Structure formats: structure tokens, C-alpha cells
Amino acid sequence: QVQLEESGGGLVQAGGSLRLSCAASGRTFIRYATGWFRQAPGKERVIAAAIDWSGGSTYYADSVKGRFTISRDNTNNTVYLLMNNLKPEDTAVYYCSARKETTVARARYEFDYWGQGTQVTVSS
Numbered sequence: 001q002v003q004l005e006e007s008g009g010g011l012v013q014a015g016g017s018l019r020l021s022c023a024a025s026g027r028t029f030i031r032y033a034t035g036w037f038r039q040a041p042g043k044e045r046v047i048a049a050a051i052d053w054s055g056g057s058t059y060y061a062d063s064v065k066g067r068f069t070i071s072r073d074n075t076n077n078t079v080y081l082l083m084n085n086l087k088p089e090d091t092a093v094y095y096c097s098a099r100k101e102t103t104v105a106r107a108r109y110e111f112d113y114w115g116q117g118t119q120v121t122v123s124s
Contacts, residue, residue: 009118022096
């Protein structure tokens with residue numbers, strides 16, 4: 001069993017930066033691919049970025065490519081999402097997720113574990 005806990009959300013002005021962290025429990029986490037999803041009010045939860053178990057392969061949604069960077073520290077069981085040049089449309093609850101496979105995935109149904117989410121609000 002893996003438990004995920006996000007932190008680092010908050011209120012930021014457009015053009016600013018935030019770094020989200022996801023702390024994971026469980027020794028098997030090192031073998032799990034992970035992802036960051038986001039859900040804006042009234043919209044579906046969608047992928048923002050994903051990373052494989054080693055950190056060697058990543059995926060970014062077109063809307064965040066070039067602005068967000070996903071990374072992981074397997075020594076400390078933590079996954080990060082660095083968000084630069086934030087825009088009001090990035091406002092959402094951000095969820096950390098993990099799946100019991102080593103390879104990158106994009107679809108919500110492919111992930112097995114979820115955190116509670118952290119709110120990111122970008123003001124214009």
C-alpha cells in the first residue's frame with residue numbers, strides 16, 4: 001500500500017512559480033511511475049505531467065510543456081512538480097498519483113494511488 005501527501009500549493013500571481021511536493025510512504029514506491037493531475041472547478045481531472053520509476057522518462061501535457069518540470073528523489077520517496085510562468089488557467093487542485101508499473105502513463109484509470117490534492121490559485 002502506498003500513501004501520498006501533497007504540499008506546496010498556494011496563491012501566486014501570474015508569472016510566478018511554485019514547487020509542489022508529493023511525499024510517499026511504502027518501500028515499493030521506488031518501482032512506481034508517478035504523475036501529477038489537476039482539476040479545475042467544473043472540469044475533469046487531467047494529466048499535467050508524469051514520470052517513470054527512474055526519472056529517465058517524462059511526459060507533459062501541451063498546456064504545461066516548457067513551463068512545468070516533474071522530477072523525483074527515490075532516496076527520499078518524493079516527487080516534485082516545479083511550475084514556472086504560472087497562468088490563471090493553471091488554477092486547479094493538483095493531485096499526486098502513483099501506479100504499480102514502472103513506465104510512464106497518461107490516463108487517470110492507469111493510476112492506482114492518489115493523494116488528497118493541494119490547491120493552486122494563480123491571480124491575474
